[in-house]
Amino acid sequence: MKAPWLLNMMWRDLCMAHWRADGARLEPLLPRGLTLDRFEGDAWLSIVPFRMTGIHGRGLPVLPGFDPVSEINLRTYVRAGNLRGIYFFSLDASRPVVVRMARLTTGLPYFDARIDLRAGADAIAYRSERTQRRAKPARFSARYRRAAEGAAARPGSLEEFLHERYHFFNTYGSRLVSCEVTHRPWQLAATEIEIEENTMGEQIGHPLTGAPDCVYYAEEMHARSYALRAVAISPG
Numbered sequence: 001m002k003a004p005w006l007l008n009m010m011w012r013d014l015c016m017a018h019w020r021a022d023g024a025r026l027e028p029l030l031p032r033g034l035t036l037d038r039f040e041g042d043a044w045l046s047i048v049p050f051r052m053t054g055i056h057g058r059g060l061p062v063l064p065g066f067d068p069v070s071e072i073n074l075r076t077y078v079r080a081g082n083l084r085g086i087y088f089f090s091l092d093a094s095r096p097v098v099v100r101m102a103r104l105t106t107g108l109p110y111f112d113a114r115i116d117l118r119a120g121a122d123a124i125a126y127r128s129e130r131t132q133r134r135a136k137p138a139r140f141s142a143r144y145r146r147a148a149e150g151a152a153a154r155p156g157s158l159e160e161f162l163h164e165r166y167h168f169f170n171t172y173g174s175r176l177v178s179c180e181v182t183h184r185p186w187q188l189a190a191t192e193i194e195i196e197e198n199t200m201g202e203q204i205g206h207p208l209t210g211a212p213d214c215v216y217y218a219e220e221m222h223a224r225s226y227a228l229r230a231v232a233i234s235p236g
Helices: 023-029 096-106 158-163 200-204
Strands: 007-021 043-057 069-080 083-093 110-119 123-130 139-145 167-172 175-182 193-198 214-230
Touching (some): 007 023, 007 123, 007 139, 007 193, 069 110, 069 123, 083 096, 083 200, 096 110
Parallel strands (some): 083 110, 083 167
Antiparallel strands (some): 007 043, 007 214, 043 069, 069 083, 139 193, 167 175, 175 214
């Protein structure tokens, strides 16, 4: 019997911007037990700005200070054995209580940030600047267009590879752990983004210059996450 979910959330106004990446730079940054997951030989880095609402634990109401929260993450695509998922290099969020609670309960690299998200009828203006003391700087400023109703990714496509991921990995203490996140398949629409400033990649020594190789918009997604589980690491 599957364990019950622990955290409920709604992701809104998501922009998924993806760049082909230098796998030789990324692989040494991964914890032991993880390897890069590649699509037709290519590694990928992604920046995902969005906002969250409806955040609450199982059996609990939405608490003051948690909702809504704007967030932006920098991530890549990995596997541990046959389990595929996401590895976050950073997650910047606009509410300090969310940053601290997420660090405590998941060990994820959350950072305080000043984020301004302005949603218009046709486009969303997004600006983020990390404010965490003693953390590497990271800034992102862009305008991305809302898109027409999306569609599910084709099986075996790049869109499926980049988006249909239902686990994230992290180190918690001395252990490699995974967390399952469930939601329906993404409804994706190709969109346009105008980036004014992007220093997100500099924090890991992999600047993301120029326009992304592909970018998608999703209006919303209801998701639930489960308990952390230890991942067995093969010897050697």
